[in-house]
Amino acid sequence: MxxxxxxxxxxxxxxxxxxxxxxxxxxxxxxTIIDKKxxxxxxxxxxxxxxxxxxxxxYGKSSPITxxxxxxxxxxxxxxxKEKKFDExxxxxxxxxxxxxxxxxxAKAFKGKRVxxxxxxxxxxxxxxxx
Numbered sequence: 001m002x003x004x005x006x007x008x009x010x011x012x013x014x015x016x017x018x019x020x021x022x023x024x025x026x027x028x029x030x031x032t033i034i035d036k037k038x039x040x041x042x043x044x045x046x047x048x049x050x051x052x053x054x055x056x057x058x059y060g061k062s063s064p065i066t067x068x069x070x071x072x073x074x075x076x077x078x079x080x081x082k083e084k085k086f087d088e089x090x091x092x093x094x095x096x097x098x099x100x101x102x103x104x105x106x107a108k109a110f111k112g113k114r115v116x117x118x119x120x121x122x123x124x125x126x127x128x129x130x131x
Contacts, residue, residue: 001081001089004129005044005052009065009075013043016055020045035108039063042109054080054109064102078117078125086114086130093118093126101125 010016013032021027024047034041041059046052056077058066068074083089086104094100098118106112113130120126 001083001128002131004080004082005054006076007054007056007078007080007125007127009069009077010055010057011069013041013055013057016057017043017045020053020055024050033109034059036060037105038107040065044109074125078127080127080129082129082131084131086116086128089128090116093128097121098126104130 008016017027017029024045026047028046028048030044032041032043036059039058039060039062040056042054042056044052044054056065058069065077068077090100090104098120100116101119102115102117104114104116107115107129110129115130116128118126118128
């Protein structure tokens with residue numbers, strides 16, 4: 001697996017971007033990506049040669065992250081990795097008691113490549129991105 005990004009939940013992308021601009025002087029960011037299938041809108045942000053963050057806001061009434069934001073839980077939401085052997089890694093995680101918490105879906109942010117989320121036995125979330 002190759003590290004890709006850290007996902008952070010925000011109630012509003014503009015507000016999240018404003019806060020990160022206070023942290024990083026030369027912040028770069030992507031265009032807003034709306035993924036209706038997953039129920040989120042997002043923006044990737046980074047400072048030159050630094051860690052890539054994904055700001056994630058709810059989109060639509062049935063967004064899976066609305067309750068988390070409201071309850072202020074899992075705000076530092078996940079660590080994402082690109083994985084060439086995507087299906088094999090899913091089987092491996094399941095075999096090792098990682099709880100699959102989403103179905104593999106093509107993600108707009110990754111040009112239709114599949115993503116899937118797992119809760120680890122340590123109770124944090126890993127996102128696998130098909131590479």
